[in-house]
Amino acid sequence: xxxxxxxxxxxxxxxxxxxxxxxxxxxxxxxxxxxxxxxxxxxxxxxxxxxxxxxxxxxxxxxxxxxxxxxxxxxxxxxxxxxxxxxxxxxxxxxxxxxxxxxxxxxxxxxxxxxxxxxxxxxxxxxxxxxxxxxxxxxxxxxxxxxxxxxxxxxxxxxxxxxxxxxxxxxxxxxxxxxxxxxxxxxxxxxxxxxxxxxxxxxxxxxxxxxxxxxxxxxxxxxxxxxxxxxxxxxxxxxxxxxxxxxxxxxxxxxxxxxxxxxxxxxxxxxxxxxxxxxxxxxxxxxxxxxxxx
Amino acid sequence: xxxxxxxxxxxxxxxxxxxxxxxxxxxxxxxxxxxxxxxxxxxxxxxxxxxxxxxxxxxxxxxxxxxxxxxxxxxxxxxxxxxxxxxxxxxxxxxxxxxxxxxxxxxxxxxxxxxxxxxxxxxxxxxxxxxxxxxxxxxxxxxxxxxxxxxxxxxxxxxxxxxxxxxxxxx
Numbered sequence: 010x011x012x013x014x015x016x017x018x019x020x021x022x023x024x025x026x027x028x029x030x031x032x033x034x035x036x037x038x039x040x041x042x043x044x045x046x047x048x049x050x051x052x053x054x055x056x057x058x059x060x061x062x063x064x065x066x067x068x069x070x071x072x073x074x075x076x077x078x079x080x081x082x083x084x085x086x087x088x089x090x091x092x093x094x095x096x097x098x099x100x101x102x103x104x105x106x107x108x109x110x111x112x113x114x115x116x117x118x119x120x121x122x123x124x125x126x127x128x129x130x131x132x133x134x135x136x137x138x139x140x141x142x143x144x145x146x147x148x149x150x151x152x153x154x155x156x157x158x159x160x161x162x163x164x165x166x167x168x169x170x171x172x173x174x175x176x177x178x179x180x181x182x183x184x185x186x187x188x189x190x191x192x193x194x195x196x197x198x199x200x201x202x203x204x205x206x207x208x209x210x211x212x213x214x215x216x217x218x219x220x221x222x223x224x225x226x227x228x229x230x231x232x233x234x235x236x237x238x239x240x241x242x243x244x245x246x247x248x249x250x251x252x253x254x255x256x257x258x259x260x261x262x263x264x265x266x267x268x269x270x271x272x273x274x275x276x277x278x279x280x281x282x283x284x285x286x287x288x289x290x291x292x293x294x295x296x297x298x299x300x301x302x303x
Numbered sequence: 304x305x306x307x308x309x310x311x312x313x314x315x316x317x318x319x320x321x322x323x324x325x326x327x328x329x330x331x332x333x334x335x336x337x338x339x340x341x342x343x344x345x346x347x348x349x350x351x352x353x354x355x356x357x358x359x360x361x362x363x364x365x366x367x368x369x370x371x372x373x374x375x376x377x378x379x380x381x382x383x384x385x386x387x388x389x390x391x392x393x394x395x396x397x398x399x400x401x402x403x404x405x406x407x408x409x410x411x412x413x414x415x416x417x418x419x420x421x422x423x424x425x426x427x428x429x430x431x432x433x434x435x436x437x438x439x440x441x442x443x444x445x446x447x448x449x450x451x452x453x454x455x456x457x458x459x460x461x462x463x464x465x466x467x468x469x470x471x472x473x474x
Binding site for chain 2: 025026028029030032033035036037043047050051054057058061062065069132134135136137138139140141143145171172179186187188212213275277
């Protein structure tokens with residue numbers, strides 16, 4: 010028995026496994042901010058990544074442009090046909106916008122859930138082991154980016170800010186598996202809206218799962234899905250994607266819709282971090298103290 | 304200058320992995336197949352085989368920590384896996400001869416070990432619900448093919464570099 014404890018390597022291995030479990034437990038804990046050594050390291054490497062990824066991106070964009078040139082003629086033809094429709098849409102949007110502001114003035118209602126302030130950022134890194142889908146962007150706390158803000162590309166929602174350091178931030182994509190990553194969304198079905206939660210991602214099909222839709226909701230293929238703004242963090246009406254399929258859940262009490270995301274989760278160069286215009290409710294304010302006393 | 308060459312190369316590979324993932328199309332080996340670049344561990348293993356064993360494990364520890372903090376935000380996974388794989392390699396090299404083909408195969412084995420270890424850890428902490436068969440076909444095989452290409456390209460330059468490094472340590 011004493012020989013067992015004298016085996017130095019075995020002791021080192023056991024101690025390091027204990028440390029490993031402790032460290033993983035510590036980092037899995039739902040923490041608001043990273044510790045300062047982590048933030049410092051991330052910022053420093055972010056600086057190097059920024060310096061490297063910029064010239065690399067220029068080269069990549071150049072080759073992409075050359076490829077684009079080859080399809081220009083075909084694309085131009087297609088776009089011309091769409092242009093007429095666009096002009097009509099634009100005038101209608103103008104009119105609706107004006108209507109909306111006037112009506113708001115009459116109602117004296119200033120802020121809306123859909124108001125937001127976008128901040129441009131460039132992707133400087135991506136997690137190479139593709140278990141955790143994380144991006145690193147080149148804006149941080151000093152540009153006003155804070156955890157839990159929504160992140161979008163021009164095509165739709167891609168994720169949220171997981172943590173922010175002084176000069177860089179980490180974005181968690183919708184495609185990463187994290188049970189705490191839930192987004193309140195709604196399906197636009199004509200007059201009605203059906204609400205649900207985006208929970209999880211089907212990696213094989215490349216589709217998002219929109220769960221907890223009421224069982225009597227008549228969801229159809231091709232309907233648009235947008236954020237609802239009811240989660241308290243994201244603004245309203247950021248596009249997410251389109252419904253592809255609807256299935257009842259395992260108990261038949263609710264429905265689950267498969268959503269084809271509008272944005273590509275791989276080819277991401279530039280993103281916008283969205284700061285919600287409306288006030289975020291504080292958790293403490295939402296808990297009614299008087300009720301608790303009863 | 305000589306002193307900083309090795310950390311600089313490793314840092315370059317560390318950042319290069321992330322740029323590689325960003326620029327290559329996601330479906331390099333067909334749809335649903337994920338190929339993960341493991342260039343950093345490959346170079347670390349060449350360092351342990353041809354350079355210094357001690358330095359291999361220490362750099363493994365350092366870059367494992369850096370990898371965890373910068374890319375994953377869960378400290379512990381690679382901090383543990385990098386050094387332990389480097390250590391296993393030192394033990395393996397004692398019983399095997401160090402010609403370049405053998406070394407390449409062993410490095411590839413190390414990459415497979417790392418990938419399987421990372422899968423097990425992520426499975427334990429519920430960051431993935433992939434079963435083992437799916438992991439083998441959709442992740443391990445494409446990853447090994449990608450890294451085999453890298454190892455074949457880089458084996459000889461790494462051998463030269465790390466043997467020189469070992470010499471400079473002995474002086």
